[in-house]
Amino acid sequence: MKNKNTEKTEKKTPRGFLIFNIAAILAVFAGIAVFINTAPRPTVSEEEQRELAKCPRFTVESYFSGEFTEKFSEYYNDAVPMRSVWKLIISEFRDNLGIKSDDGVDFIGPLPEIEK
Amino acid sequence: MIFSSLIFLYLFLPICLVAYFIFKPIKIKNAVLIVFSLAFYAWDEPVRIVFLILSAVVNYFVGIGIGAFKKEKYKKLCLIGGLIYNIGMIGFFKYRGFIITNINSIFSADIPVPEIVQMAGISFYTFQVISYIVDCYWGKVEPQKNFFKLLLYVCLFPQLIAGPIVRYQTIAAEIDSRKTSLEDLSRGLTRFVVGLSKKVILADQLYRIVEDFLGGSINSLTVSGAWYGVILYSLYIYFDFSGYSDIAIGLGRIFGFHFNENFDHPYLCKDITEFWQRWHISLGSFFRDYLLPITFFGKRNKYLSLFLVWLCTGIWHGANWNYIIWGLYYGMFILLETLIGKKKINKIPLVIRHIYSKLVIIIGFGIFYFEDIGKLGTFLKALTPFNANGWGGEFELSSLCGNIFLIAAAIICTFPIMKAFGKLSEKNGTAKAVISMSGTVLCMGMLLLSSILLVDATTNAFLYWRF
Known part of the structure; x- marks a missing residue:
């Protein structure tokens, strides 16, 4: 049973294009998944001068307390392969969200209050 | 677990997709979705799934009760019981802090707010089950006799945490039989x-x-x-x-x-x-x-x-x-x-x-x-x-x-x-x-x-x- 709203608004797409679209998106998905799960993970961030999160040891207690999943999520997100490259791209992306002022200094938000 | 995280996108989801599409029988596909949905919900706080499953159990029996009784009075009793349970659960998990804080400030009392597990998405899935039991009562849907099918409706991970609030009748037929076309x-x-x-x-x-x-x-x-x-x-x-x-x-x-x-x-x-x-x-x-x-x-x-x-x-x-x-x-x-x-x-x-x-x-x-x-x-x-x-x-x-x-x-x-x-x-x-x-x-x-x-x-x- 298909949703009536979906049926009404959608038009049939050629099969060839559907396959191309699925293959293209899945290729990016699979590529990133393979890379992120198999490439060596860094242990230290030189730019941030800190140790990255470590993979936690699984125990039944740590699982049921939620500690294992929390630390594993942190490790998975923090110790990403080629982390410094992605951080650089993110920084570039954010720098190019708009037009920069000539002096290179940007004020974002109201200045904090100075207590007298 | 949230959708916009690397762990969901590149660890949880690929394993789930492979496990789902590897099997053809709808029963196994449904079982895969239940297992992954419960794992998804349990990720941050495993205790949560106890209350989620409890909600499915209670509303399953409410639905069965509504369907089984012939007399309007008993059907109504089942519905009211279900509504009290569902609204009570939201009240307890989501509003206890707000209610107690306000009581404390009005009556200058010092009632402590009990620290209990955070039930993410409780408003969404509870509204779903409320719509299910009310629709059963109104005769819009047949009560689901298979508990696992109702559990799948309640815990289906795509809409579990943040909606949309999916009506049972929207996906009832798809729980029984569905195919993913190109x-x-x-x-x-x-x-x-x-x-x-x-x-x-x-x-x-x-x-x-x-x-x-x-x-x-x-x-x-x-x-x-x-x-x-x-x-x-x-x-x-x-x-x-x-x-x-x-x-x-x-x-x-x-x-x-x-x-x-x-x-x-x-x-x-x-x-x-x-x-x-x-x-x-x-x-x-x-x-x-x-x-x-x-x-x-x-x-x-x-x-x-x-x-x-x-x-x-x-x-x-x-x-x-x-x-x-x-x-x-x-x-x-x-x-x-x-x-x-x-x-x-x-x-x-x-x-x-x-x-x-x-x-x-x-x-x-x-x-x-x-x-x-x-x-x-x-x-x-x-x-x-x-x-x-x-x-x-x-x-x-x-x-x-x-x-x-x-x-x-x-x-x-x-x-x-x-x-x-x-x-x-x-x-x-x-x-x-x-x-x-x-x-x-x-x-x-x-x-x-x-x-x-x-x-x-x-x-x-x-x-x-x-x-």
Whole structure:
């Protein structure tokens, strides 16, 4: 049973294009998944001068307390392969969200209050 | 676990997809979805699934009871029992802190707020099961006799944490029999990537600016700063909520489910009544279908029923006074528009209707943002010329220029651009091919960019997570 709203608004797409679209998106998905799960993970961030999160040891207690999943999520997100490259791209992306002022200094938000 | 995280995208989801598509029998596919949905819900706090399963068990027996009893009186008793249980669970898990804090402040008491597990998404799945038992009572659906099928409806992970509120009748047939066609997979994947991009590329980046203006101390906020911050917050909240709905609808479609739309370009509305027909449609229709017909105050007193609906809409969004004010604020405008009448409203020039509706919505999201009533007062004053900090301009202009492409993209994306491209491609075969291919390439780029931005994501939780 298909949703009536979906049926009404959608038009049939050629099969060839559907396959191309699925293959293209899945290729990016699979590529990133393979890379992120198999490439060596860094242990230290030189730019941030800190140790990255470590993979936690699984125990039944740590699982049921939620500690294992929390630390594993942190490790998975923090110790990403080629982390410094992605951080650089993110920084570039954010720098190019708009037009920069000539002096290179940007004020974002109201200045904090100075207590007298 | 949240959708906009690397662990969900590149560990949980691939394993789930492989496990789901490797098996052909629908029973095993359903079992795979139940296992992964429970694992998804248990990820942050495993104890949660006990209450989730309990909810499915209780509502399963309520449904069976309604179906089994012949006498209306007993059917009604089953329904009332189910409603008390469901509303009691929301009250206990979501509103205990709010209720106890208010009792403490009114009666100068010192009742401690019990520290218990956070039940993410309880408002969503509880409303789903309420719709199920009420529909069983009204005879709109047959009570589900197979517990695991009902459990799948309750815990299905695409819509478990943040909706949309899916009615049982929408997916009842698909739980029994479904197939993911090439069309479903293609559109599901595209929708998923669009939703993820709305959340990560637009919403999360907008929120960084919003926090610069509305976060922290707002005593130095200028008039233009207050307006700028709240306008961006209105954009942020739309992309956050609708992005999540897109991900849910897209994921559902990949698994062969067809959920209803939850957002329909709400900022195109011309009045507040229309806004609520386009914003969080599944919640609005829930109240319209299940609360409004119940004549608590007699058939004549429709205004009291309207008040109750908007009070509930406000409370549903959060356990705080600002959400109640927010709900009643909208109720007031809906009432005003009802009293004036659609015909007279339609005679008002379109530009004025657009300005009116956008002003109401933007100020409304200001109320939504500030949980601290004191800060809310300061903010509302900051929007007016009575603001002692003046009109401002320099910092706001600097921030606007520094983020102009992001803000422009966000504004453009509030319009139905996909539909516009669709219409354009209808007329010309070459245009259709070019637009379709460009769409795919754009999706690939957006997925890649979203994934990179997630490396740095520290505070990217969906707003609806706390519901």
